[in-house]
Amino acid sequence: xxxxxxxxxxxxxxxxxxxxxxxxxxxxxxxxxxxxxxxxxxxxxxxxxxxxxxxxxxxxxxxxxxxxxxxxxxxxxxxxxxxxxxxxxxxxxxxxxxxxx
Amino acid sequence: xxxxxxxxxxxxxxxxxxxxxxxxxxxxxxxxxxxxxxxxxxxxxxxxxxxxxxxxxxxxxxxxxxxxxxxxxxxxxxxxxxxxxxxxxxxxxxxxxxxxxxxxxxxxxxxxxxxxxxxxxxxxxxxxxxxxxxxxxxxxxxxxxxxxxxxxxxxxxxxxxxxxxxxxxxxxxxxxxxxxxxxxxxxxxxxxxxxxxxxxxxxxxxxxxxxxxxxxxxxxxxxxxxxxxxxxxxxxxxxxxxxxxxxxxxxxxxxxxxxxxxxxxxxxxxxxxxxxxxxxxxxxxxxxxxxxxxxxxxxxxxxxxxxxxxxxxxxxxxxxxxxxxxxxxxxxxxxxxxxxxxxxxxxxxxxxxxxxxxxxxxxxxxxxxxxxxxxxxxxxxxxxxxxxxxxxxxxxxxxxxxxxxxxxxxxxxxxxxxxxxxxxxxxxxxxxxxxxxxxxxxxxxxxxxxxxxxxxxxxxxxxxxxxxxxxxxxxxxxxxxxxxxxxxxxxxxxxxxxxxxxxxxxxxxxxxxxxxxxxxxxxxxxxxxxxxxxxxxxxxxxxxxxxxxxxxxxxxxxxxxxxxxxxxxxxxxxxxxxxxxxxxxxxxxxxxxxxxxxxxxxxxxxxxxxxxxxxxxxxxxxxxxxxxxxxxxxxxxxxxxxxxxxxxxxxxxxxxxxxxxxxxxxxxxxx
Numbered sequence: 068x069x070x071x072x073x074x075x076x077x078x079x080x081x082x083x084x085x086x087x088x089x090x091x092x093x094x095x096x097x098x099x100x101x102x103x104x105x106x107x108x109x110x111x112x113x114x115x116x117x118x119x120x121x122x123x124x125x126x127x128x129x130x131x132x133x134x135x136x137x138x139x140x141x142x143x144x145x146x147x148x149x150x151x152x153x154x155x156x157x158x159x160x161x162x163x164x165x166x167x168x
Numbered sequence: 169x170x171x172x173x174x175x176x177x178x179x180x181x182x183x184x185x186x187x188x189x190x191x192x193x194x195x196x197x198x199x200x201x202x203x204x205x206x207x208x209x210x211x212x213x214x215x216x217x218x219x220x221x222x223x224x225x226x227x228x229x230x231x232x233x234x235x236x237x238x239x240x241x242x243x244x245x246x247x248x249x250x251x252x253x254x255x256x257x258x259x260x261x262x263x264x265x266x267x268x269x270x271x272x273x274x275x276x277x278x279x280x281x282x283x284x285x286x287x288x289x290x291x292x293x294x295x296x297x298x299x300x301x302x303x304x305x306x307x308x309x310x311x312x313x314x315x316x317x318x319x320x321x322x323x324x325x326x327x328x329x330x331x332x333x334x335x336x337x338x339x340x341x342x343x344x345x346x347x348x349x350x351x352x353x354x355x356x357x358x359x360x361x362x363x364x365x366x367x368x369x370x371x372x373x374x375x376x377x378x379x380x381x382x383x384x385x386x387x388x389x390x391x392x393x394x395x396x397x398x399x400x401x402x403x404x405x406x407x408x409x410x411x412x413x414x415x416x417x418x419x420x421x422x423x424x425x426x427x428x429x430x431x432x433x434x435x436x437x438x439x440x441x442x443x444x445x446x447x448x449x450x451x452x453x454x455x456x457x458x459x460x461x462x463x464x465x466x467x468x469x470x471x472x473x474x475x476x477x478x479x480x481x482x483x484x485x486x487x488x489x490x491x492x493x494x495x496x497x498x499x500x501x502x503x504x505x506x507x508x509x510x511x512x513x514x515x516x517x518x519x520x521x522x523x524x525x526x527x528x529x530x531x532x533x534x535x536x537x538x539x540x541x542x543x544x545x546x547x548x549x550x551x552x553x554x555x556x557x558x559x560x561x562x563x564x565x566x567x568x569x570x571x572x573x574x575x576x577x578x579x580x581x582x583x584x585x586x587x588x589x590x591x592x593x594x595x596x597x598x599x600x601x602x603x604x605x606x607x608x609x610x611x612x613x614x615x616x617x618x619x620x621x622x623x624x625x626x627x628x629x630x631x632x633x634x635x636x637x638x639x640x641x642x643x644x645x646x647x648x649x650x651x652x653x654x655x656x657x658x659x660x661x662x663x664x665x666x667x668x669x670x671x672x673x674x675x676x677x678x679x680x681x682x683x684x685x686x687x688x689x690x691x692x693x694x695x696x697x698x699x700x701x702x703x704x705x706x707x708x709x710x711x712x713x714x715x716x717x718x719x720x721x722x723x724x725x726x727x728x729x730x731x732x733x734x735x736x737x738x739x740x741x742x743x744x745x746x747x748x749x750x751x752x753x754x755x756x757x758x759x760x761x762x763x764x765x766x767x768x769x770x771x772x773x774x775x776x777x778x779x780x781x782x783x784x785x786x787x788x789x790x791x792x793x794x795x796x797x798x799x800x801x802x803x804x805x806x807x808x809x810x811x812x813x814x815x816x817x818x819x820x821x822x823x824x825x826x827x828x829x830x831x832x833x834x835x836x837x838x839x
Contacts, residue, residue, distance in 0.1 A: 086824065090817055098817065160816045 074115035081108035095148045095158040099141065106137050172215045172251055175208040175263060176298045183291035186284075201287040202270040205294060209263035216256045237305070245365060250304030254500070258301040258434055261504055265425050265511050266294045268642035272515055273418040275638035276522055280416075286326065290422070293319035297427040301434060306358065306365040309438075310351055313395070313431065317344045320428050324415040333414035340408040347398020347405060347432075354391030357384040358442075371441040389447040392439060393454075400432025400484045403458040407738055409481055413473040417521055420473060421514030424480045425507040433487045433503050437496045452492025452586070456600050459485025463607035467614070471538045472517050475615045479564065480510055482608060486579050489601060495582030502575035505650075509563035509572060512646035516557040519639050520546060520619060540618040547620040552640050554620050556647035561616045563650040565609040565702055571650050576605060602697065606705050613706040 085104025092098050110130045117126020152158050182204035237247035270290065277286050296315035303309045318341075325337030359365060361384045362373045374385060396402070401409040409429070413420055423429060436443070436451070443451070459482045466478035483506050490499030521538055547554040563572035583598035811822070 090821055163816075164814055 071115055071118070074111060078108045078111045078115065081105070081111065093159045093161065095151065095160055096145075098160060099144050099148070102144075103137065103141065106133070106140075110134060110137075171211040172249060172256075172259065172302060175211040175215070175259060176249070176295070176302055178204045178208040178211070179266075179291045179295035179298065183288050183295055186288035186291060201291050202267070202274065204291070205263065205267045205270050208294070208298070209260070209267045212256070212259045212263050215251065216260045234304070243363065245307065246305065247308060248304035248366065249302045250368060251302070254434075254437060255301050257500070257504070258430070259298065261507055262294065262297050262301060262427065262430075265507055266290075266422065266427075268511070268645060269418055269422045269425075269515075272421075272518070272639050272642045273416075275636045276418045276518055277416060282326070286416070289319060289322045289326070290419075293323060293422065293427055297431065300431055304367050306355060306367055306370065309367070309435070310355055313351060313399070313435075314348060316399070316428055316431055317341060317348065320344075320412070320423060323419040323423070324412045326415055326419065330414065332411075336408075336411035336414040340412050343405050343408040344398050347395040350391035350394030350398070352391070354388040354395065357388040357391065360384060361388070367438060371439065374442050385442070385444060386447065389443045392435060392442070393447055393451055396432035396436045396451075396488075397454065398432070399435070400429045400488065401458075401481045402432070402454050402484065402488055403461060404737070406458060406462065406481050407741060410474055410477045413471070413477050417473065417514055417518030420477075421511045421518065424476070424514060425511030429480060429484055430503055430507065433484065433491065433499060436488075436491045437500055440491070440496050448492045448494060450492070452489050452583075452597060455485045455488025455490075455492055456583075456597050456604070457485070458482070459489065459604045460600055460607070461485075463604045463611065466611040467607060470540050472520065472540050472543070472615065472619065473514075473538055475540075475611060476510070476513050476517060479513075479608070479611065482604065483510065483564070485604075486576065486601065489583055489597070490579040493579075493582045493586035495579065495586070498575065498578035498582050502579055505563065505571035505575040508646050508649040509560040509570075512556055512560040512643060512650065513564065515639070515643050515646065516553050516560065519550065519553045519643070522639075523550070540615065543619045553643065556643045557620065558616065559647045559650045561612045564612050565706060566605055567702055567706075569651065580605070605697075606701065609702045609705040610708070613708075 082105050085101045085106075085108060088101025088104060089098050090101075092101065110133050113126045113130045113133065115126075117124060117130070120126060148158055151163060155163055157163075179201075182201045186201060234246050234248040237245045239245065273286065273290065277283055280286065292315065296312045296319050299312035300309055300316060303312060321337045321341040323337075324340050325334050327333045328337070355365075358370055358374065361382065362370055364370060364373075374388075394405075398405040412423065415423075462478040462481035462485060466475050466482065469475045469478060483502070487499040487502050487506070490496060490502060520543065524543070559570070563570040566572045566576045580598060580601055583601055587594040587596075587598050
């Protein structure tokens with residue numbers, strides 16, 4: 068049996084990769100992918116902790132909800148990105164200046 | 169009675185009508201004024217015939233007209249008219265002279281731009297004087313007295329656009345105010361003494377109380393004398409009269425003959441019984457001093473009207489002497505004769521001035537139209553004026569066969585008798601009067617010669633024309649009245665004059681009768697003087713002044729200047745009275761400016777300072793607090809705004825960073 072810490076380490080690595088991606092990319096789609104990374108790291112944690120609940124499998128159930136929600140979020144986020152592109156002809160978050168005060 | 173009332177009120181009616189409608193009437197109403205005055209004169213004739221001479225028996229024949237005027241508490245004040253010899257004499261004199269002056273003025277004032285204004289003033293003058301004369305109530309007398317002053321003010325300042333005329337009218341008014349105060353004081357004293365204003369009653373009550381030691385009697389007498397001195401131009405209040413020559417000449421003639429200056433003498437005669445002997449002595453001395461002073465000044469004047477003005481003052485001095493010596497019927501007789509000949513002199517002078525004025529305009533000459541030095545030889549061009557003027561001058565000088573001789577003789581005789589009673593140095597008074605008579609002859613002879621005799625001193629005068637008929641007729645009537653025959657059948661005797669005996673009858677036996685029986689020596693001496701002395705003086709004057717233009721230049725010696733300036737009395741008054749008053753006014757003005765205004769300015773400055781402080785407080789403390797709060801909020805906002813970079817990734821990094829910090833804090837807290 069694989070110990071819990073391994074799941075957590077993988078999850079932490081995934082989260083850090085996602086975090087880095089979100090901070091460093093100049094492409095909004097890649098930033099979105101980074102966010103998905105971090106989301107999936109959290110879902111992985113949910114599944115991993117789910118092994119302590121063998122009867123109700125609440126971890127897995129919650130993970131499925133989270134995945135569905137993540138899919139919806141991505142749809143919305145991509146729609147925003149398309150709109151931003153049509154507005155600014157770019158999807159570099161640094162170049163979208165109108166979000167300032 | 170009713171006629172007298174009518175005679176009094178007709179000029180008033182004329183005054184009111186002319187004042188409101190004068191401009192619209194044809195001829196600007198001159199005929200209205202003249203006709204009303206003429207009617208007044210006609211109305212006064214039956215009054216005189218009915219009253220004059222009959223009142224000699226005493227108060228019984230005295231006609232009175234009385235009505236209740238007003239009452240204060242228990243005291244009833246009656247308005248009344250008194251008709252006795254004195255008032256009817258003045259009534260007929262005033263209306264007669266006024267009528268003549270009216271007729272004369274129609275021609276004299278014809279070209280004046282304010283012709284329509286002249287007539288109501290003249291009517292007012294006549295009304296006031298008649299009221300003064302007829303009133304039986306001292307209060308009404310006083311009111312009319314003031315009205316006379318007002319009318320004279322209006323008349324003297326008739327040509328008010330000339331500064332000298334405006335000043336002269338003010339001077340006359342102010343000097344007369346001094347006398348009016350005396351009248352007012354006398355009025356109050358008499359009322360507190362007798363409790364009535366009725367003249368007849370006052371004369372009886374107060375006169376009977378004399379000689380008394382009550383101070384109020386003396387106060388009243390001094391006040392009345394002061395009032396008379398001011399109105400009748402006696403020293404020291406005579407200075408207004410020469411200046412009053414700035415008015416139209418016809419007005420001067422009215423003022424000098426019948427209205428204004430006669431008022432003072434009339435007042436003294438009317439209230440004669442009230443005067444204690446001491447005050448009468450003062451009046452006599454003032455009179456003779458004024459007569460002498462004015463005669464000396466008249467000698468050196470070159471203005472034709474100024475000579476006549478000083479002559480009037482001098483003659484009024486004679487009247488005052490007559491009253492002061494207790495011989496008041498003589499004074500009144502002189503008032504009547506003087507009214508005729510002085511009125512005539514002024515009308516004659518007016519005719520001369522009028523025509524010289526015309527010539528001056530015609531030839532565009534730069535000459536003084538009243539300066540006697542440029543006249544001369546006018547007898548050829550103005551024969552009528554010349555002859556009537558000669559008559560009037562003879563009367564003024566006091567030549568026998570003329571009215572002036574009779575009246576002046578009477579006053580002199582009275583003065584000699586009075587001085588003889590008193591003895592001592594009082595004898596100087598009648599001798600001064602004699603000397604003044606000689607001076608009178610000298611100055612009138614000088615004027616007559618300068619104006620009518622000799623040669624023309626200005627060539628342009630050859631075209632001069634005689635006065636118009638309207639001016640001639642009054643002069644001829646007056647000229648006729650300067651002759652003795654109207655007054656006395658005997659030209660050399662003053663003992664049997666109907667006018668005088670009627671006048672003296674009323675008041676004789678009341679108080680202070682003088683022994684008029686002067687020594688025959690004096691009487692003969694005076695007659696000799698009149699027959700020989702006066703013509704001699706006149707001839708000397710004629711010889712001296714009947715010369716060409718070159719010698720008639722103003723003499724420059726100090727004494728002449730002293731006389732010509734009227735003994736410098738005007739200068740003295742200026743220094744003593746006018747300057748200090750002006751100084752006082754200036755000081756008051758300065759106080760006003762510095763003290764009152766200064767205080768106000770101080771207040772104003774304080775208020776301004778206070779409001780400045782409030783404004784500062786408002787700006788820096790109240791507003792400052794609010795502003796400071798605003799500034800802090802703004803800077804805080806600026807600080808926080810810095811975080812809103814608009815970069816999504818940065819937001820994210822910050823939120824992660826914050827999360828980590830929160831987590832670290834949690835760990836630290838749980839340790």
